[in-house]
Amino acid sequence: QQQVKQSPQSLIVQKGGISIINCAYENTAFDYFPWYQQFPGKGPALLIAIRPDVSEKKEGRFTISFNKSAKQFSLHIMDSQPGDSATYFCAASNRGSTLGRLYFGRGTQLTVWP
Amino acid sequence: EAGVTQFPSHSVIEKGQTVTLRCDPISGHDNLYWYRRVMGKEIKFLLHFVKESKQDESGMPNNRFLAERTGGTYSTLKVQPAELEDSGVYFCASSRGTVYEQFFGPGTRLTVL
Secondary structure, eight states, X not given: OOSEEEEOSEEEEXXXXXXXXXXXXXXXXXXXXXEEEEOTTSOOEEEEEEOTTOSEEEETTEEEEEETTTTXXXXXXXXXXXXXXXXXXXXXXXXXXXXXXXXXXXXXEEEEEO | OXXXXXXXXXXXXXXXXXXXXXXXXXXXXOEEEEEEEOTTSOEEEEEEEETTEEEEOTTOOSTTEEEEOGGGSOEEEEESSOOGGGOEEEEEEEESSXXXXXXXXXXXXXXXX
């Protein structure tokens, strides 16, 4: 059973546009929600993360929106750039009981056209 | 500071053969995780070491997979004998502690023919 569901599978955005990737989870015990960015030939790298006690976190052009009641969270990339083209994974973890184990979504392949 | 390294980057073997993957975590990171991504699916947890001890191996698919971390430094993941469904990208990650960021290696792409 997949613990974290991610959509869309692929996304094409024009340069300067907004990229939005959505994730949903079932386990209310999750208390840490990171997003990872992966470029070809590289491993996933932490991009931004949020805890459920806040509804939004912004770092530069990247924002996580978190809706605890709906058990959903999303990544918004403002002013998308060709360099943002990568695969994005949402993830969730219950750091207390699962010792840091991450549950990932299936990934979104983002392509930003110049 | 060197990142997490994995060897080999690619491995192509035939069904029934044995393959050993290696992961070198960031120096000083006691926590080491193995994950796997089968094409088009999510990255799935395999197991977690704290130093040389297995803390959680609930994600290991079956007894054809054996992970070790002797001395609490590098780790190996052996698949014996390999099956077609074992194909995928195997990632290793390390962290200072369970509440800290996990740093991922570049992965080993395993293809079983």
